[in-house]
Amino acid sequence: MSIPYIERNPTNDEVLQMQLAFSTFCDGSGQERDGNGMTRAGWRDIERIFAEILGGKANENKHIFDVLVPDSDNEDIIYGISLKSKQISRASAIEDLEEEGRVHMEIANSPAKFWAELTKAGISESDFRSKNKASEIGQILLKTIDSWHLEAKTAFETQNPDKRLDLNKSVYITVSYSPFRDGIGRLYQAHSFPLTFPENIKWSYISDRCLRGMDPTDENKTLIDWYGLSGGQFKYYPKANTANYKSARFSLLEPEIISIVEKAKTYWPEKWPE
DNA sequence: CAACTGGTTCAGCATCTCAT
């Protein structure tokens, strides 16, 4: 039995499991409020869903890898999953993911870490402000992110000496979803991508604040934005149809909303003081 | 709608405080 999103596309049944699992969080228990009493799964909920369905476990501690999944044949081989979720603002953008659409990932928000590496390489903020060394900076950003993965691997293998964390098959998984639309609700879709970035990204400043890397397979399309002076967001926009694996699109079912009190009464009908 | 900025939460760490 191979692992969906890491070694193959999920089956129809596995997408159905995901649809139903996501839908449970609409009953009032999800972390995100979603109008008319509904809720929906927030990032922690999503980590748990993937951990359970893929047979792994969720870290829930803001580490690089949110979920760790053992290989189905050899439980000493572990794959890391870095999970991202993103509402795509344009209403029909979720449909566009089949063709030209791109997935939106916020890989990191840690200006301090990036700048530490840049400083080591002799690059200063004034270089950024004067729009110099674009490709040099871009390379270092990518290398920095790469080093986080290596650090995560080393840390894991130090703590679990008989296990191996396989970075080659570890992935980013992005859950993209549309805004709520009448009659449709929200549509969800998951895509998985390798941890490595493509080669030969061309970097240039597109404004005072943003260093941009263009997609080598389409020189007109943005692949990476880095806002080095405002929050340090590193945003990654791979084309959705270049994903390694993906789910079908799915909507959510609307369960009964169960209040916390109702739930408590259900669990402990005799204990609940009326 | 692309380009940018903001808000919230929490871990991790440093510093403070106060009873012993």
Add this chain to the structure above:
DNA sequence: ATGAGATGCTGAACCAGTTG
């Protein structure tokens, strides 16, 4: 004086909002 718990700060993680 000391050390354990309280307090506070920073940065990293997230999602989303605003602007032209």
